Amino acid sequence: MRELLELIEHDARRPVSEMAVMLKKSEYEIENEIKRLEKNKIILSYNTLIDWEKFGSDTVTAIIEINLTPQREVGFDAIAERIYRFDEVRTVYLMSGSFDLLVIIEGKSLKDVANFVATRLSTIEGVTATRSHFMLKPYKKDGIIIGDEEADRRLVVSP
Amino acid sequence: MTKINWQERLSPAVNAIAPSGIRKFFDIAAKMQDVISLGVGEPDFVTPWTIRESCVYGLERGYTSYTANRGMKELRDEIAAHYKRRFNFAADADKEILVTVGVSEALDIALRAVLSPGDEVLIPEPCYVSYAACTTLAGGVAVPVAAKIENEFRVTAAELEAHVTDKTKVLLIGYPNNPTGAIMTREDLLAVADFAEKHDLIVISDEIYGDLTYEGEPVCFAALPKMKERTILLNGFSKAYAMTGWRVGYAIANETISAAMTKIHQYTMLCAPITAQMAAVEALRRGEKYKDKMVAEYDRRRRLIYDGFNKMGLNCFEPKGAFYIFPSIKETGLDDNTFAEEILTAEHVALVPGSAFGESGKGHVRCSYATSTDKISEALNRIENFLRKRRR
Numbered sequence: 001m002r003e004l005l006e007l008i009e010h011d012a013r014r015p016v017s018e019m020a021v022m023l024k025k026s027e028y029e030i031e032n033e034i035k036r037l038e039k040n041k042i043i044l045s046y047n048t049l050i051d052w053e054k055f056g057s058d059t060v061t062a063i064i065e066i067n068l069t070p071q072r073e074v075g076f077d078a079i080a081e082r083i084y085r086f087d088e089v090r091t092v093y094l095m096s097g098s099f100d101l102l103v104i105i106e107g108k109s110l111k112d113v114a115n116f117v118a119t120r121l122s123t124i125e126g127v128t129a130t131r132s133h134f135m136l137k138p139y140k141k142d143g144i145i146i147g148d149e150e151a152d153r154r155l156v157v158s159p
Numbered sequence: 160m161t162k163i164n165w166q167e168r169l170s171p172a173v174n175a176i177a178p179s180g181i182r183k184f185f186d187i188a189a190k191m192q193d194v195i196s197l198g199v200g201e202p203d204f205v206t207p208w209t210i211r212e213s214c215v216y217g218l219e220r221g222y223t224s225y226t227a228n229r230g231m232k233e234l235r236d237e238i239a240a241h242y243k244r245r246f247n248f249a250a251d252a253d254k255e256i257l258v259t260v261g262v263s264e265a266l267d268i269a270l271r272a273v274l275s276p277g278d279e280v281l282i283p284e285p286c287y288v289s290y291a292a293c294t295t296l297a298g299g300v301a302v303p304v305a306a307k308i309e310n311e312f313r314v315t316a317a318e319l320e321a322h323v324t325d326k327t328k329v330l331l332i333g334y335p336n337n338p339t340g341a342i343m344t345r346e347d348l349l350a351v352a353d354f355a356e357k358h359d360l361i362v363i364s365d366e367i368y369g370d371l372t373y374e375g376e377p378v379c380f381a382a383l384p385k386m387k388e389r390t391i392l393l394n395g396f397s398k399a400y401a402m403t404g405w406r407v408g409y410a411i412a413n414e415t416i417s418a419a420m421t422k423i424h425q426y427t428m429l430c431a432p433i434t435a436q437m438a439a440v441e442a443l444r445r446g447e448k449y450k451d452k453m454v455a456e457y458d459r460r461r462r463l464i465y466d467g468f469n470k471m472g473l474n475c476f477e478p479k480g481a482f483y484i485f486p487s488i489k490e491t492g493l494d495d496n497t498f499a500e501e502i503l504t505a506e507h508v509a510l511v512p513g514s515a516f517g518e519s520g521k522g523h524v525r526c527s528y529a530t531s532t533d534k535i536s537e538a539l540n541r542i543e544n545f546l547r548k549r550r551r
Contacts, residue, residue, distance in 0.1 A: 003455075018532065021466040022459035150205055157185040157198035157509055159288045159337075 180515035213441035230258020283314035284517030305519035312341035340478020
């Protein structure tokens, strides 16, 4: 049910009763459908997008490009798993192009992240090179513009 | 020195038309905090970025001149291609299509091109506020034909027939309809087409909400059998592509009428703004998927607001197009103007009284669902609250 997923993806807190009306289904059907989507791990989790910087948190985000030597049978998967199991690692993608894994890390400080890369990532067998890029300012995340100032400029009443 | 009576010196045609009934509510609502407005006749979406960006790019490259009177050739070609694709309807981009400053201008010059003083224009009501006013300004006589809620605000050939005289020259229809949300099916329109042919009328068909049709396929009146030559088709980008402020629309009509309209347009407007025309080209080339997304969202909101009014027990028919719902508020014992004023004062919800859209809109209010679902839900709560207090 693509339309239901699109509604939830945009706003997971939308009441079931409202979605039922909007999608011409009963509340029971919507609830069951959501349960099914959760069970089948199509809905993976309900997250909240937070502007941590605005809140005052000063975490550091780094994007790390990693080159690997693939292993027999498992290719990149085993090393990827060794990497994505770390709590510090927020995102891992296998990439085409000049590097193999794109890893996004969050840490308390520059030093913290640098230390993690040097002692934990670079030392994994099969990792042949890493390049770290520190994120300076987020403009848009997961389709949401951060600090978007586009407002409703319409007249209150119009024909 | 005697004071000059300027009112008397104004054109009688201007004095004959009343200012739009919407204005008063705008003035009150604009001063209030915390108003939820269901009174807005335009999309809440901002124009899709690809369209805005193409206009910026055009400006950067120095597109700041006049265009051809009829509009940029690229735009007219895109409009022709769009109608061919969508309705298998062929229009000559050089002779039959005119790009205008919104449908508002197109409507004005269409009426001015065809009306002689005293010619009658049949106008199914409730309808958009400018139909009757533009008819009067063009020297014509507006003849309202009341559409009925029992018939889902569709007008029938029999109702039209009852108002025909030997002066009737034009039939002016606008479906999907502002303010009722009514649509006319193909069968409904075929009956109207037969009627137009029988009385040899020119049909002006305002299809600005055509893409916002939620049940069945949109029908293009000009594309019905034998209707092309007698139809002046009006459309634009404002509603479907969320481009109200750009002011760009178009008219498709037979070569003679189109040339006549172009003549008025060239002396009064010269051309539509080039920036808006460039944006319109982008809308037709790459705007479809954004449009579809917006239409799907309006449709979901439509169900939400219809459900809400139904639960309140207001007599309300299910709108099938545009982004308005038109519940009857007769059971409250208030007339629509008082209802709109009281609900604005008491609950801070702005609605538009139905009588702003003609006599037959009396006893109804127009609510626009071109606003977020949060606001729709909150507005519904407030309206229900208002009704509960009155019913006690």
